[in-house]
Amino acid sequence: ELPLQVPTQTQAWEAIDGRRIGGVSSFGFSGTNVHVVVEEGDGPGGAAPVVAAPAVFTLSARDETALAASARRIAASLGARDDAALADVCHTANVGRARFDVRAAIVVDSLAALRDALAALGDGQAHDALKVRRLPRRDPPRVAFLFTGQGAQYAGMARGLHAAVPAFRDALGRCFALFDACLPRPLREVMFASDVDAALDETAFTQPALFALEFALCEMWRGFGVTPNVVMGHSIGELAAACVAGVMPLEDAVALVAERGRLMQSLPAGGAMSAIHADEARVRDALRSEECLSIAAVNTPDQTVVSGDARALKRLGEAFAAQGVRVSPLPVSHAFHSPLVDPVLCAFESAAARVRFAPPRLKVISNLDGGVADSATLQRPDYWRRHMRDAVRFADGLRTLAGLAPDIVLEIGPQPTLSAFAGAAFADLAAAPALVASLRKGRDDVAQLQEALAVLWLAGAKIDWRAVGQGAGRRIVTLPPTPFQRERAWFRAAPAARRVSQRGAGGHPILGRRLRQAGAQAVFESRIAAAAPAFVAQHRVQGRVVLPATAYLDALLAAGAALFGDERAEAVDVTVREAMLLEDDAAGRIVQLVCAPPVDGRIDVVLASRADTDTDADDGSDDWITHVTATLRARGPAPARAGLA
Numbered sequence: 001e002l003p004l005q006v007p008t009q010t011q012a013w014e015a016i017d018g019r020r021i022g023g024v025s026s027f028g029f030s031g032t033n034v035h036v037v038v039e040e041g042d043g044p045g046g047a048a049p050v051v052a053a054p055a056v057f058t059l060s061a062r063d064e065t066a067l068a069a070s071a072r073r074i075a076a077s078l079g080a081r082d083d084a085a086l087a088d089v090c091h092t093a094n095v096g097r098a099r100f101d102v103r104a105a106i107v108v109d110s111l112a113a114l115r116d117a118l119a120a121l122g123d124g125q126a127h128d129a130l131k132v133r134r135l136p137r138r139d140p141p142r143v144a145f146l147f148t149g150q151g152a153q154y155a156g157m158a159r160g161l162h163a164a165v166p167a168f169r170d171a172l173g174r175c176f177a178l179f180d181a182c183l184p185r186p187l188r189e190v191m192f193a194s195d196v197d198a199a200l201d202e203t204a205f206t207q208p209a210l211f212a213l214e215f216a217l218c219e220m221w222r223g224f225g226v227t228p229n230v231v232m233g234h235s236i237g238e239l240a241a242a243c244v245a246g247v248m249p250l251e252d253a254v255a256l257v258a259e260r261g262r263l264m265q266s267l268p269a270g271g272a273m274s275a276i277h278a279d280e281a282r283v284r285d286a287l288r289s290e291e292c293l294s295i296a297a298v299n300t301p302d303q304t305v306v307s308g309d310a311r312a313l314k315r316l317g318e319a320f321a322a323q324g325v326r327v328s329p330l331p332v333s334h335a336f337h338s339p340l341v342d343p344v345l346c347a348f349e350s351a352a353a354r355v356r357f358a359p360p361r362l363k364v365i366s367n368l369d370g371g372v373a374d375s376a377t378l379q380r381p382d383y384w385r386r387h388m389r390d391a392v393r394f395a396d397g398l399r400t401l402a403g404l405a406p407d408i409v410l411e412i413g414p415q416p417t418l419s420a421f422a423g424a425a426f427a428d429l430a431a432a433p434a435l436v437a438s439l440r441k442g443r444d445d446v447a448q449l450q451e452a453l454a455v456l457w458l459a460g461a462k463i464d465w466r467a468v469g470q471g472a473g474r475r476i477v478t479l480p481p482t483p484f485q486r487e488r489a490w491f492r493a494a495p496a497a498r499r500v501s502q503r504g505a506g507g508h509p510i511l512g513r514r515l516r517q518a519g520a521q522a523v524f525e526s527r528i529a530a531a532a533p534a535f536v537a538q539h540r541v542q543g544r545v546v547l548p549a550t551a552y553l554d555a556l557l558a559a560g561a562a563l564f565g566d567e568r569a570e571a572v573d574v575t576v577r578e579a580m581l582l583e584d585d586a587a588g589r590i591v592q593l594v595c596a597p598p599v600d601g602r603i604d605v606v607l608a609s610r611a612d613t614d615t616d617a618d619d620g621s622d623d624w625i626t627h628v629t630a631t632l633r634a635r636g637p638a639p640a641r642a643g644l645a
Contacts (some may be wrong), residue, residue, distance in 0.1 A: 013040075039337020054109045054447040054616075055090040056454045058465075059101040059121075065487050067132070072122030073480040074215075078115050086111045091474035094465035097482065101135040103455035107447075110542035133458040134578040136431065141407035144433070145221075145228040145244070146422065147214050147237030148413025149392075151330060153206050157414040158213055159192045160326075160445030166471040171219035175212035178251060182258035187212060203333050204265035207236045210413070211257045214240040215250065217412045217438050225464035226456060230404055232365040234418055235297070235336065235392050236260070246361040247378045252354070259351040260388065264334055271335025272310035274317050277326040280304050290316060296337035297392035299421050305330070305392075307338035315568045323464035337391055345385050354380035365402070394418075406433045408459045410452075415441040415458050434459040509533040510555040511593060514562065520597040524559055527612055528580075528604060530586025536582065547580040560594055560632040563603060567634035574630040580609055587612045592624075595632070603632040 020040035027033050059074070061067035078089065089111070104198050106117045108129050120127035162169050179187045183205065190199045191209050214237065221227075233241035236257070239476055245251040251263050273296060276283055280295065283304040287293055293316060296307035306313060313335075317327040334340065357379035366373040368386060370393040377383050401409075403423055409426075411419050416437035426432045436455050440448050507513040510533070512526025530537050530545045539548045553571060560569025582589065589609040596604040607628040 015040075054086065054107055054444070054450045055087050056094070056450040056457070057090045057106040057108070057114055057117075058094050058103065058454070058457050059106075060097070060103045061482070062423050062485075063102055063135075066482070067104060068122045068124060069483045069485070070480075071104070071118045073483055075115050075118035075122060076416065077480050078111055078118075081111055082109050086114065086479060087472070088475045088477045089114070089479065091465070091469045091472075092477050092479055094463075095469070095481070096476065099462075101138070102132075103135065103458055104130065104132045105457050106130050107450050107454050109447075131454065135460045137460075140462065142230075143226060143228045143408045143410065143461070144401055144403060144404070144406040144419045145218065145231045145241065146409060146411045146413075147231065147233035147240045148210065148415070148417055149234030149237045150203070150206055150210060150336070151332065151412050152417045153200055153210055154414060154441050155193055155200055157191065157209075157441070158216075158439060158445060161439065161449065162192070164446050165220060165449070167223040168220040169468070172212055172216035174250070175215055175254065178254040179208045179212060179258060182255060183208060201331070201333065202265060204261045206333075207257055207261035208254075210236055211240050211243075213414060214412045215243060215253075218244045219411075221438070223467050224453075224465070225467065226408075226410065226461050228362060228410075230363040230406065231233055232364065232401060233367070234394055234395050235367065237413070237418075238364075238367050238387065240412070241364060242360070242364075243362050245642065246358055247364070248357055249354050252356055256351055256355055256384075260348060263348055264336065264341065267334050267340060267344060267503050269334075270310055271308065271332075271338065271340045271587065272313045273307045273330040273332050273335055273338075274313055275299070275305050275328040275330060276304055276317070276320055277303050277328070278320065286316060286319065292339060294338050295391045296335075299392075300394045300395050300398075300424055303421075307335040308340060308437060309335070313605070319511055337389060341389055343388055348388055349385040352384040355381070365393065365397045365400050366399065367392045369393060370398075371400055394421065395425070400424055402429060405429075405431075407431075408436060408456060408461060409433045410436045410438065410456070412438055415440050457629050487571075497527060508555065508558045510551050510591070511558045511562075512591065522559075522595040523564060524555075524562075524593040524595075526591050527588055528582065528591050528609070529586070529612075530582040530584045532588070537584075545582040545584065547627075549576055552576065555593060555607065556605065556628075556630055556632065559595060559605065560603075560634075563595060563632065564599075564634045569632050570635050571630045571632055574628065577626050577627055580625075599633055605630050605632055612641050616634060 009498055013022065017218055022038050024036045024038060025033070026035075059067065059070055074093070081089070086108070104121055106114060106121075106127075106129050108114045108117060112127060117127045117130045121132070158168070160171070162172055176188045185199065185205070186338055187205065187208055190205045193200070193215070200209060218228075218240070228244075231237065231241035231245050239253060239257055239260075242248060243250060248256070279302055280298050283295060283306060287295070287306070288562070290312050292312050293306055293308035297302055297305035299305065306316060317329070320327050359375040360373075360378055363377060364373045365371070368383070368390055398421060401422075409419070409422055411417075416435075419435045419437060423432075426435075434455055436452050436459075437448065437585070438452060440443060453463060453468065479637065506525070508524075510526060510528065511524045515523045515525055517523055528536065528547065528590070536547060536551075537545055539546055553574070556571040556574065557569060560571065563569070580589065580591075590612050591607065591609045594606045595607070605628075606626055607630075608624045608626045610623045610625065
C-alpha cells in the first residue's frame with residue numbers, strides 16, 4: 001500500500017507539483033547503505049549580462065610551499081572560463097576548503113585579474129590584489145567593534161550595501177520601521193536621498209540614521225560570523241554599542257535615540273564645536289576664562305574638542321591659531337557635550353527611565369571615564385544623562401582597549417573616522433591589531449565589503465562564507481583539489497650492526513651474562529645499542545639517545561640478586577660519573593659490570609662500556625668509559641611469596 005514502486009525498466013521522470021525529485025539508494029555487501037535525494041536544478045536560462053563586481057577569493061594551506069602549489073593548480077584551471085564565473089569560482093573556494101594558518105586573499109573584479117594574482121602567488125611574486133599572511137596564533141581572534149559618532153554621515157550612505165546584502169537590508173529595514181513611528185519623515189527617504197538632503201545633517205535625523213546604520217552593520221557582521229568581544233562607541237555611537245551588547249532592546253534604543261535627537265534639535269542655535277590639536281591640559285587651562293565653553297571630547301593625547309557658544313569658541317580658536325596650533329571647526333548643528341545642552345537633560349533622563357535595561361553581554365568601554373563600564377552603571381538613567389552632557393574620553397577608552405589586546409578592530413559606521421585615532425593609540429603595541437572599515441565614503445559599498453572580508457580573513461576571523469553569499473544565487477563549480485605535499489612516511493630502518501656480539505646474548509637485557517673468570521671478581525657483560533633493547537631509543541635528550549639512570553639501577557639490582565642468591569640486595573653509594581650516549585647509526589657498545597670480591601658482605605662494582613668494534617682484541621683501558629660506581633649489600637632473606645589458595 002506504500003505510495004512507491006521499484007522501477008524495473010527505464011521510465012519517464014515526471015514532475016510532481018512542478019518539481020522533479022528522486023531518491024538514489026546504494027546497498028553495499030558490507031552492510032553500508034547510502035541514500036541520496038536529488039532534485040532537478042534550474043535550467044541554464046538566457047545569458048545574463050556580465051557586470052564587473054568585485055569578489056574576494058581566499059586560499060589557505062599548512063605552509064607557503066603548499067599554498068603556492070594550490071595557487072598554480074587553480075590558476076591553470078581558469079583558462080577556459082569567462083568573467084561570468086568569477087563570483088561562483090570565489091564562492092566555491094571560500095566555502096569548500098579547510099582553513100589553515102598560511103592564508104591568501106585576493107580581491108578582484110575579473111577572472112583575468114584572479115588568474116594573474118594566483119600565478120603571482122604560485123611564483124612567490126607580489127601582486128596589487130594579493131595579500132598573504134601567516135596567522136601568529138591558533139586561538140580565535142579577539143574582536144573589538146568601534147561605533148562611529150556624529151559627523152561621519154553623508155547622503156546615500158550604505159545605499160549600495162542595502163541593495164546587495166540581504167542581511168544588512170533586513171536589519172536596516174527593522175530600524176526604519178521603528179524610527180518611522182517616531183520621526184516626521186521616513187528615515188529611509190532621508191538616508192538614501194539621491195541629492196544632498198539637508199535633513200540628514202539635522203540632529204533629529206542624523207542620530208537615528210547613524211544608529212540604524214550601525215545596528216544593521218553589526219547584525220550583518222554577526223551573521224557573517226564576526227562577533228565582538230568588546231564594543232566601544234563615540235557619543236551617539238555608544239548607544240548603538242550598548243544596544244548590540246544587550247543593555248537595551250532595539251525598540252527601546254530606537255525610542256531613546258529618536259528622543260535624544262529631537263531634544264538636541266530643539267535647542268536654540270548659536271552653538272559650535274572645534275577640534276583643537278593640543279593636549280587636554282593646555283586646552284583646559286585656556287578655558288578658565290571662558291565659562292560658556294567646555295571640553296566635549298578628548299580623542300587623542302593631542303586632539304581636544306571644545307564645544308559651546310559660537311562667539312566664544314571663535315575667540316578661543318583664534319588665540320590657539322596665533323600660537324601655531326591647528327584648529328578645525330566641526331560641521332555640527334549644535335554644541336553637544338556643553339552647557340548649552342543643560343535645558344534638555346532632565347527630559348532626556350526621563351526618557352531613559354522608560355528603557356528596559358539589562359546587564360550587558362559584552363564588555364562595553366564607557367565614554368565617561370574610558371574604562372570598562374560595570375553592569376549596574378549602564379542600567380542607570382543618570383548615566384545616559386551624564387553621557388549626553390559630559391566629555392567623551394575616547395583617548396582613555398582607546399588605552400583601555402589597547403590593554404585588552406584585540407587582534408581585530410572593526411569600525412561600525414559610514415566611514416572610518418575612529419580608525420585614525422585607534423591607529424595612533426595602537427602604534428606602540430608589539431602586535432598592532434588589524435584596523436578594518438565597514439564602509440568608506442566615495443568607494444563602492446560592495447567593493448569595501450569585499451576588502452573588509454579579505455582583511456578579516458587574513459586576521460583569522462572565522463567567516464561564514466555561505467552566509468556572505470546568501471541570496472546571491474552562487475553555485476558550486478569544479479576547482480582542482482588541494483595537491484598533496486608528498487613526503488616519505490615510512491619509518492626509517494634501523495642500521496644493521498656490523499657484528500652481533502654473542503657475549504651478552506640472553507640473560508638480563510642490561511646486565512647480560514656472567515663471564516667465566518679465574519679470579520675472585522665477577523664480571524657481567526652485555527651489548528647495548530640505540531635500537532636494542534627497544535625501550536632505549538625512547539629516552540632522548542636534545543635528540544640523542546641516552547641510557548636512563550633507571551637502567552643502571554636495574555642492572556645493579558640484578559647483579560646483587562645473582563651474587564647474593566636468596567638474600568635481598570640493595571645498591572648504595574650509587575654515583576653516575578658519565579652518561580652513556582648511543583648513536584642511532586652505530587653498532588652499539590659493550591657494557592661490563594665488574595664486581596670486586598665481597599668484603600664484610602659488601603661488593604664494590606663498576607659499570608663501564610666501550611664501542612663494539614669488529615675485533616675482540618684488548619685495545620687498552622683508555623677505550624673503556626666508567627659510567628657508574630656503587631656498592632651492593634645484602635638486606636636479609638627474601639620474603640616467601642603468598643599462595644593464591
